Amino acid sequence: MNDQAIRAKIQSMPASRIREVADAGMGLDGVIPLWFGESDRPTPAVIKQAAVEALDRDETFYAANVGLTGLREAIRTYSNNLYSCALDLDQIAVTGSGMQAVMLSIQMLLEPGDNMVTTGPTWPNIPGTVDIMGAEPRIVPLDEHGGVWSLDLDKLMARVDQHTRVIFINSPGNPTGWVMPREQQETLLAFARERGVWLLSDDVYSRITYHGRHAPSFLELVEPGDRFISINSFSKAWRMTGWRLGWVVAPPELLNQYAKLTEFNTSCQPPFVQHAGITALEKGEDALAEMMAELKTNRQLVMDRLGGCTRLRISPPDAAFYAFFAVEGMSDSVATAKDILAQTRVGLAPGAAFGPEGEGYLRICFANRTDRMAEALDRLADYFDR
Amino acid sequence: MNDQAIRAKIQSMPASRIREVADAGMGLDGVIPLWFGESDRPTPAVIKQAAVEALDRDETFYAANVGLTGLREAIRTYSNNLYSCALDLDQIAVTGSGMQAVMLSIQMLLEPGDNMVTTGPTWPNIPGTVDIMGAEPRIVPLDEHGGVWSLDLDKLMARVDQHTRVIFINSPGNPTGWVMPREQQETLLAFARERGVWLLSDDVYSRITYHGRHAPSFLELVEPGDRFISINSFSKAWRMTGWRLGWVVAPPELLNQYAKLTEFNTSCQPPFVQHAGITALEKGEDALAEMMAELKTNRQLVMDRLGGCTRLRISPPDAAFYAFFAVEGMSDSVATAKDILAQTRVGLAPGAAFGPEGEGYLRICFANRTDRMAEALDRLADYFDR
Structure with missing residues (x-):
């Protein structure tokens, strides 16, 4: 089927770069997935x-x-x-x-x-x-x-x-x-x-x-x-x-x-x-308040663990449940996210998934149980401190 | 807000003519609604x-x-x-x-x-x-x-x-x-x-x-x-x-x-x-078979009741659960559907809802309980035989 079979505009739209990293994690054991924008807790x-x-x-x-x-x-x-x-x-x-x-x-x-x-x-x-x-x-x-x-x-x-x-x-x-x-x-x-x-x-x-x-x-x-x-x-x-x-x-x-x-x-x-x-x-307000309390704890945990890594530029976000941080010297966020996945089994979203303006950055979703976040952040701090 | 506020193409798209008739039935008692394409029985x-x-x-x-x-x-x-x-x-x-x-x-x-x-x-x-x-x-x-x-x-x-x-x-x-x-x-x-x-x-x-x-x-x-x-x-x-x-x-x-x-x-x-x-x-095959048995009964009922009305051109459909029939002399199916609704409290879909090619016709959905279909068809036969 040749390229003209469908609209060139649709054909040329890139597939998700987050999905590309997540696909690389298929079949790996012990992965802590922090790539997508959702809580690991089910609906109340x-x-x-x-x-x-x-x-x-x-x-x-x-x-x-x-x-x-x-x-x-x-x-x-x-x-x-x-x-x-x-x-x-x-x-x-x-x-x-x-x-x-x-x-x-x-x-x-x-x-x-x-x-x-x-x-x-x-x-x-x-x-x-x-x-x-x-x-x-x-x-x-x-x-x-x-x-x-x-x-x-x-x-x-x-x-x-x-x-x-x-x-x-x-x-x-x-x-x-x-x-x-x-x-x-x-x-x-x-x-x-x-x-x-x-x-x-x-x-x-x-x-x-x-x-x-x-x-x-x-x-x-x-x-x-x-x-x-x-x-x-x-x-x-x-x-x-x-x-x-x-x-x-x-x-x-x-x-x-x-x-x-x-x-x-x-x-x-x-x-x-x-x-x-x-x-x-x-x-739903009670469940929301509980989630926000956990997110506040996790946001602090992100800063405690990653804030001291000299290769990173990171600051606590005012809102949302992501940290989007720069990695010094990184020019290929997809390759880096795949390397992090392979070496630490932590799944991050590459900045390039958010357009060329996002290259040089990684996104971590911290809407996950605090103990899992702590484990993932320990692995990441070890990776970035090397 | 002027018309240029949104795309002219969207602005000029007609709203549903079925909905127009159904809206006219809001607040009427005793309406048997046969305008939409769905069964009156819930999901199995x-x-x-x-x-x-x-x-x-x-x-x-x-x-x-x-x-x-x-x-x-x-x-x-x-x-x-x-x-x-x-x-x-x-x-x-x-x-x-x-x-x-x-x-x-x-x-x-x-x-x-x-x-x-x-x-x-x-x-x-x-x-x-x-x-x-x-x-x-x-x-x-x-x-x-x-x-x-x-x-x-x-x-x-x-x-x-x-x-x-x-x-x-x-x-x-x-x-x-x-x-x-x-x-x-x-x-x-x-x-x-x-x-x-x-x-x-x-x-x-x-x-x-x-x-x-x-x-x-x-x-x-x-x-x-x-x-x-x-x-x-x-x-x-x-x-x-x-x-x-x-x-x-x-x-x-x-x-x-x-x-x-x-x-x-x-x-x-x-x-x-x-x-x-x-x-x-x-x-789901058993529920589908039961529904088809009821639809066959209803399809025959439609022909028994409306097949003899001299103003109508109607034939049993080979498939789907609609009869789409011509009404002699009718040039405004929306007005007729509203008149039928007012006089008989039966809700039909006007042919014009299906494009200009549908004008002159009415659609009845017969995916409803047989006793309700019989009641609706009696009213319609009376209307068309007048």
Whole structure:
């Protein structure tokens, strides 16, 4: 089958570099896998139970494209309480994962000739959706000094031109843990208003912060009429990675557009999964608090064990559950991650998985049981101190 | 918010005309809803139980993009037994619904400037994916004589030009119940080979047939190297509409492409949903046989009650669980469906929901309990005999 059999754009999209390292670990014994962005603890029992009860009630039929009203109401209550905003129900649509929330939004907004400006290093799935739609992702590099990440906002705004339809901000950011400060949010929102550009905010890690109940969110700033979409997910805060459930907050004019696009992508989300989502929002705070306590311990452990390695530039992240650290002299993060895997049996994500801006770095996910983290970090400290 | 806020293509896509009628029925008492394509019976208990057990086992984490190996093996065994083919595991990818199987395939194959040739009246979601990708859907009308549907294959082949990347065949067809005969499949496959065009076969209703165990399938004809994709779903045959689980059979060269596109659309399907799929394939034949027995009874009931109405052109479908019948003198199927709803409290789908080729027709879904079907059909016969 020749290359022209499918779209050149799809053919040339790289496969995951994380997966490349993980595949190298297949069949190895004793691997501690810290490459993917998920906790090693399963979904809290109370959330699972809600799905089982919905199945018992035979909630196995098609549901509304934009989601169960009960779930949309729960998202409204949750959001309004958390961010002190005043969302209406017609601003909320349920999606089949935060990933799908990104895809539906990009399908709605971008076509060939358009571009989207975002920051890097980045979760590759964000520019990936833009590539699929035949539009242009423009990556503005974040800056890193002493392991601390920041954005020169002028550099980002300078990349916006008349073909820019979307500015996409992932804060707290994966893989860096970077958090956009409130003042930058205000400046950027004013700029987006002036230019008529859509502002998309990936708030998936909003609750995974080490300062307060949530990271600064555009939801605290936007007003009716703003071209603003917030993307969110149940995956990280409620340990529901396998469930594929997320949502968007958008202007009410877009609700029917999300309904149409959901219809043509997956048609709806399973009602029993949505009932689990309701329970997560209404009864999930205790489990979230427990996870955050463990993450705080683990984050300190990362610094205790790796902070003293002279080859590394590392700093405690303000948010998310990753450390994204530079390794002095490393020019091939995939090869290094494979070497670390072979020598220590610890699985890390190579920085190159997050675009060329990520080369020279490695990502460790510390959302794992503390004793496993301690074991993995001992092995890594030994590796880097050699 | 002005129209230029989002893509004109998305803005102008019509919302579902079925939904328009169903919305008119909101708040009406005693409605028998036969507008959507699903059974009124819930998912078989044995299938639900498999999901509950997987949740008990904490299968709540990310899974492989192309699906659990166990489910792919079950699909291979099921397909090879049913169609006497010899599929390998690397030809099978799990998707989040038959709908998503269509969307991923279209993302892979079509971009602006390309076109896809298919038949109409059609499930609007098929051309909808082509519209989203900015390509051109070309609808070739099926012919209807005395309520029996057929395709003039020469007309379809004449619409294929140098920009045609895909021929999409939905057989058994929704809404018509049309089944492409074996000889036409052979002719079309030879034509697609000669022209280097992809043949996409929507086999979702393959098992819902009144002649044998399955409808004729291209899977019985294709050979290695053919540009062929079969799309399937758990929704109809196993009453799993709300679960959003489907699959594709494709050349092995495409497996990694489906993995990439799944990653960028929903990233994976819930593992506990996939376990339900395994059980459906391995233990679902009894429930399917029971449903088919009821469907046969209901199909006869439709003919007994509506076959004598002089205003209607109706014939028993060879497959699927719809009757798609012409109403003499009707020029606005949406208005008529609303009038029927108001006067009889029976919910039908207007033909216009399936494109302009469907105007003049109504669709009734008879996958409902026989006593409810009898009541609905009595009301409809009374309406049409007036």
